[in-house]
Amino acid sequence: MKKNGFINQTVGGVVTLIVGTAVATLALIFTGVLGGQTYNLAQADINQIANNVVTNQSVTFLNNVTATDLGHTYVQSGTLSVLNASKAVGLGNFTVDYTGGLVTLKNIAFNNTALDVSYTYGDTAIRTYVQDSVKSAFKAQSQVGNYLPLIVLAIVITLIMALILSMTALGNMGGGNRSAL
DSSP states (O other), X not given: OOXXXXXXXXXXXXXXXXXXXXXXHHHHHHHHHHHHHHHHHHHHHHHHTTOEEEEEEEEEEOOSSSOEEOSOSOBOTTOOEEEETTEEEOGGGEEEETXXXXXXXXXXXXXXXXXEEEEEEXXXXXXXXXXXXXXXXXXXXXXXXXXXXXXXXXXXXXXHHHHHHHHTTXXXXXXXXXXOO
């Protein structure tokens, strides 16, 4: 015989599942919103990766044997320009190691000459990797969100089955005939 105020143990489990589903849904929503806002705040910084510009840096090329260090690695090809008194000096006068940031003079006419060098440096692959990782994180979260209705459906079915079993088969351990099974 059950006393007044007695709550079946299954009800506690049902309440726990409902609260757990609500908390998981809210966590998914909050992480999506906060992640998106964080990306919006950091997007300008991410886009600045590998966009470091050096303008008119004075560099003296001593000879055609020793490589001159520009002071930065990963000089982006296509961004290097060399000027002599604001006149362009062709890059054909130099051998350039873009990854190491080293320039070797080929034409001895510019020995011991200070030239102005402009370039953009930084490894663009790093920026691409960061952007790809952010996109992958949002895609993964989107996929989890797409499965959320299926998860909720499974929990609802579990709740209904637990209620039915608790009221019928499991509730009649003493030998009653009210079982749905």
